[in-house]
Amino acid sequence: MEELPLDFDVAPAAAEREDALQLSLDSWEGPLDLLLTLARGQKVDLRQISILQLVEQYLTFISEMRAKLEVAADYLVMAAWLAYLKSALLLPKNPLEDPSPDELALRLQLRLQRLAAMREAAARLLARDRVGRDVFLRARPEGLHDVRLRRWDASLYDLLAAYGQVKLRTEPVVHMVSRRPVITLDAALHHLERLIGIRLDWAELADFLPSDYDGPLRRSAIASSFVAALELARQGRVDLKQDGAFEPLYLRAAHMGQQGA
């Protein structure tokens, strides 16, 4: 693969700027980036690069930097690893060593190649005809619009039912209470007074009611007769007797002697 020109429209690559090497580590995106920059200084294809020479360059550079300023840890880690690689490359080969220094050097070379490839790809990508810089779109397109048309739905029934409710809600209210069969208190009093005169012994209140009363009428009659019995007892005209709560209520005519009292 041919070498592609470094052509960034971004922060200028430090590659061609030897003076940059004297400045700071901020120019590089990490130790691998610095290595790649140094490698480019060898002016050969990355495949032919001398790893040993590259290692020397890196170690020299880092030691110069350390004299002036603090060097970030990852650069030092790389330096330590490269120092090890250098000694391994220089020592007589030990066939049992795994991985071998040559293999480590090869891996480093492969990584540098890959990073270089991506850096060149980025440069070529950014150099393309870009929208807003080289090619232009319509500034004010009409746009395509999806318009939601609200369609209101109601039936004639809905309409009439609504009107019916309005009329009902606002009509003058006339309460038509349906007539219920009831025995009034007066009627019950009259009835009891009449029967008390006939019955002399204790008799259950229910026995005073006509047997043909049933349903709501009977309930009404019981209620009225009970109140009537209480009223007669208050007047001293009847005696009341009940064996316990909820037991039948008995009544009889009071003694005539007390009536006048």
Place this chain on the structure above:
Amino acid sequence: MIDDRERAIEAMLFASDEPLDARQVAARFAEEVPVAEIKAIIQAIAARHAGSGIELVERGGHWHFQTPADLAHLLRRERDDPRKLSRAASEVLAIVAYHEPVSRAEIEAIRGVQTSKGTLDVLMEAEWIAPAGRREVPGRPLIYKTTDAFLQHFGLGSRKNLPGIEDLRAAGLLDPVDLAFEEAMGELDLVKDGEDA
């Protein structure tokens, strides 16, 4: 083959964020180009696009590209979004129909509750009611009436076909909810009596 100057002017008019006149176009060229020549080229570009889906049009000496008006329906896709009319809106519509022309205050008096402006807006958007002038009373309130679209939608030949109050009563539409409630309670009482017996 379109010449370079024509291509350039076409691209300028296309990419510009506002309509350009011949003078503005001329100013963009590094070299001197007579305004008359620019105008002629613009005319040529407009002619080239005539009858296509793109038009170059002049507005007060300024030119811009646009899409032809007859294709607007394709750029604006309309979708139905049916919605049920709310209870409140149904009531207001019915009141307008039975009492028209009627003002908002009158509607509120008949309904016995306040009526939001939005409710009338919905009915006007549906094109079922429309303003019908003003009532000549203090404040000159706007009055509303129903429309032909209203009659059409509800299948009424005319407002006279609206059922009368007696018709509504006969149809059970005037049965108060309260009465129905009492009837139900009455049935409940009978059941209790049965249990007592």
Place this chain on the structure above:
Amino acid sequence: MIDDRERAIEAMLFASDEPLDARQVAARFAEEVPVAEIKAIIQAIAARHAGSGIELVERGGHWHFQTPADLAHLLRRERDDPRKLSRAASEVLAIVAYHEPVSRAEIEAIRGVQTSKGTLDVLMEAEWIAPAGRREVPGRPLIYKTTDAFLQHFGLGSRKNLPGIEDLRAAGLLDPVDLAFEEAMGELDLVKDGEDA
């Protein structure tokens, strides 16, 4: 004479504020129009505009009108380019584009440095990259891919048009180091064998 359907499609593509594919165009017609027919018509429109000041271009199956690049000098205005990318961001973008889908760890393995969160954010905000699910390995890392907006912005018909991607692939430079290493060692062994012989 340009037929009605062609005019309509041309107007849609011209009016749209984002690139359209054939399916989107078809959806705007009231009647059923085969996607294949739409595609053929779009090609015809593109051919009609070729060489003019307005070009119809395809980017990832989506079409849009733009000005030709050779006219940039006439159209470029003194605006600062808001898309100025940091070196880190441009490298990450290239890695995502050439290796997609790719996880953050894989990006970092290539660059030999940690990727700050902001770098990916910038690219996602530009809508040039987007998450593309998770890699089914321990930790299930998020993976990223480029978008249609990326293709549009960089004028790429598809990822196949990424500059030099075929060369890079052929040279094995898009393979992970481990794989390349195995291959290199294999070749080295062969060479050694050859030397030994």
